[in-house]
Amino acid sequence: MRGAWTIVGYAFAESLRRRVVVVVFALTLAFLALYALGVHFAFAEVERSEFVFAELVEERALVGGTLLGLAMFAVLFLGAVLVVFLTNGVVRGDAESGLLQPLVVRPVGRGTLLVARYLGAAAAGVAYVLVVYMLAVLITGTLGDWSPDRPLGPGLALALAVAVVAALSVLASVQLAATAQGIAVFMLFGAGLVGGLLGQIGEALGSGTLERIAEVASVALPFEALYQYSLHLLTESTSGLTEVVIRLGPFGGAEDRGAGLVAYALAYVAVVMAVAVALFRRRDL
Amino acid sequence: MPAALRVTELRKRYGGFEALRGVSLEIAPGEVVGLLGPNGAGKSTLAKIAAGLVRPSAGSAEVAGHPAGSAGARAAVGYLAELFRFPAWMGADELLRLHQRLSGSDGGERERAELLELVGLGHAARVRVGEMSKGMQQRLGIAQALVGSPRLLLLDEPTSALDPAGRRVVRELLEGIRERGIAVLLSSHLLGEVERVCDSVAILLAGEVVARGRPAELARPRGVEIETDAGVRVIAGAGREDVPRLVEEAVARGERVYAVRPLQSTLEDAYLEAVGEGQE
Numbered sequence: 001m002r003g004a005w006t007i008v009g010y011a012f013a014e015s016l017r018r019r020v021v022v023v024v025f026a027l028t029l030a031f032l033a034l035y036a037l038g039v040h041f042a043f044a045e046v047e048r049s050e051f052v053f054a055e056l057v058e059e060r061a062l063v064g065g066t067l068l069g070l071a072m073f074a075v076l077f078l079g080a081v082l083v084v085f086l087t088n089g090v091v092r093g094d095a096e097s098g099l100l101q102p103l104v105v106r107p108v109g110r111g112t113l114l115v116a117r118y119l120g121a122a123a124a125g126v127a128y129v130l131v132v133y134m135l136a137v138l139i140t141g142t143l144g145d146w147s148p149d150r151p152l153g154p155g156l157a158l159a160l161a162v163a164v165v166a167a168l169s170v171l172a173s174v175q176l177a178a179t180a181q182g183i184a185v186f187m188l189f190g191a192g193l194v195g196g197l198l199g200q201i202g203e204a205l206g207s208g209t210l211e212r213i214a215e216v217a218s219v220a221l222p223f224e225a226l227y228q229y230s231l232h233l234l235t236e237s238t239s240g241l242t243e244v245v246i247r248l249g250p251f252g253g254a255e256d257r258g259a260g261l262v263a264y265a266l267a268y269v270a271v272v273m274a275v276a277v278a279l280f281r282r283r284d285l
Numbered sequence: 286m287p288a289a290l291r292v293t294e295l296r297k298r299y300g301g302f303e304a305l306r307g308v309s310l311e312i313a314p315g316e317v318v319g320l321l322g323p324n325g326a327g328k329s330t331l332a333k334i335a336a337g338l339v340r341p342s343a344g345s346a347e348v349a350g351h352p353a354g355s356a357g358a359r360a361a362v363g364y365l366a367e368l369f370r371f372p373a374w375m376g377a378d379e380l381l382r383l384h385q386r387l388s389g390s391d392g393g394e395r396e397r398a399e400l401l402e403l404v405g406l407g408h409a410a411r412v413r414v415g416e417m418s419k420g421m422q423q424r425l426g427i428a429q430a431l432v433g434s435p436r437l438l439l440l441d442e443p444t445s446a447l448d449p450a451g452r453r454v455v456r457e458l459l460e461g462i463r464e465r466g467i468a469v470l471l472s473s474h475l476l477g478e479v480e481r482v483c484d485s486v487a488i489l490l491a492g493e494v495v496a497r498g499r500p501a502e503l504a505r506p507r508g509v510e511i512e513t514d515a516g517v518r519v520i521a522g523a524g525r526e527d528v529p530r531l532v533e534e535a536v537a538r539g540e541r542v543y544a545v546r547p548l549q550s551t552l553e554d555a556y557l558e559a560v561g562e563g564q565e
Contacts, residue, residue: 098368104337284333284339
């Protein structure tokens with residue numbers, strides 16, 4: 001176990017010292033500043049104008065929920081970028097550059113090494129998502145005087161989504177060179193998002209085929225389903241016309257997938273990592 | 286005590302290319318063995334199999350009595366690859382600490398300081414890898430491989446990036462390692478270096494051991510050169526014991542003898558003979 005934690009610490013330290021972290025940090029600051037600006041002006045507009053359906057729709061919940069929902073998409077994207085870069089080339093890329101061999105020769109074992117590398121990168125990604133999401137919640141609460149009833153749940157679902165992306169990236173790193181790995185994972189990420197959009201369109205059009213495609217996509221790539229679940233958790237307590245209006249925006253795909261999805265996502269990560277470890281054990285370095 | 290390394294009928298195939306074709310080799314505890322051969326002969330593959338990085342297609346490899354690649358074997362081996370890299374952001378001491386934790390070494394700060402001193406990097410404990418010259422990194426690589434006092438040290442071209450002074454440091458280092466009772470498999474193109482530090486030599490060609498023995502055994506007598514007023518000629522097959530007779534014969538022929546030299550083939554001659562003149 002000591003060796004495993006050493007690798008987790010090594011991966012985490014490496015995450016913090018990579019240049020990509022500075023880039024992500026700068027992008028995050030820019031995003032949060034823009035988000036704060038947007039929240040400020042959106043709620044200022046709410047204060048100024050008289051909403052026609054003010055008695056039927058909770059304006060602050062509508063504006064705050066919509067803005068935070070959009071912010072969550074940005075957090076998911078930035079979190080995905082972070083974990084893909086942190087796991088970029090951890091097997092084949094590092095083996096080709098000679099970074100991996102000195103570690104693999106040690107008595108830690110390949111399986112432990114790979115899982116520990118995953119845990120290090122996923123821990124960095126999860127921490128990042130939770131911090132940035134909570135900052136977005138804080139900004140919305142401070143500048144817009146609106147907060148979700150249960151703020152932690154959506155953040156945890158988003159964090160799990162990023163952990164799923166990290167597992168897929170580690171699996172890709174076993175078989176693909178660093179550049180190909182990055183491209184492949186971002187294409188999978190895009191495919192998952194498109195699957196979710198198809199589901200929304202299918203629901204609006206009443207197309208069973210599109211909804212089935214979305215269902216298959218969410219099983220194969222559950223990070224999109226987790227994002228939709230996090231949107232659902234965000235506005236779980238919203239009801240009536242507010243709920244109807246809010247679902248016209250980015251919450252169209254919000255779905256209550258329940259704790260079963262979380263269990264499925266955790267099992268999915270375990271299976272993906274088991275496959276990655278099996279392939280890694282067979283690989284000549 | 287089991288052999289530090291024992292490989293038996295080892296074969297490795299990469300697709301259609303057979304890198305090792307039935308190699309058998311044994312390294313005794315504390316023995317320093319030089320592995321010679323042209324590029325593509327299978328030297329790195331053999332070292333990688335011993336280190337557990339590559340799986341053999343057939344045959345067996347054991348390190349200190351444990352199957353290569355097993356936890357027991359990995360605990361007994363230190364390895365420096367020909368092409369290696371350490372994280373640029375790590376300091377020398379930090380890197381050794383990482384490897385101490387991974388190898389389960391409880392040597393602590395004392396072991397780290399001793400190893401850095403051994404490879405001439407005592408002054409560079411806090412210097413980051415990214416700020417080191419290639420030569421310093423190579424020496425740090427050797428220190429890393431020695432963490433945890435391995436029974437077998439696998440060095441694949443450890444002096445390829447070093448200047449003559451650096452090579453000398455490594456040579457002296459190998460002498461020190463031998464005194465510690467650590468067996469070494471040293472893969473190198475530098476025959477002089479191997480001849481000086483190795484107890485025995487194995488020459489690989491196209492995945493097979495074509496010569497094995499002590500450097501002095503491989504470097505056989507190859508005749509006597511005699512210089513007289515009639516010219517210089519080499520009497521092939523003659524040895525040191527033939528010198529008086531050859532001089533007598535020359536004098537009997539009325540020649541004036543200026544010099545007589547028994548010729549000894551070098552390891553380089555033995556190597557070229559084993560692998561063929563056309564090979565590097």
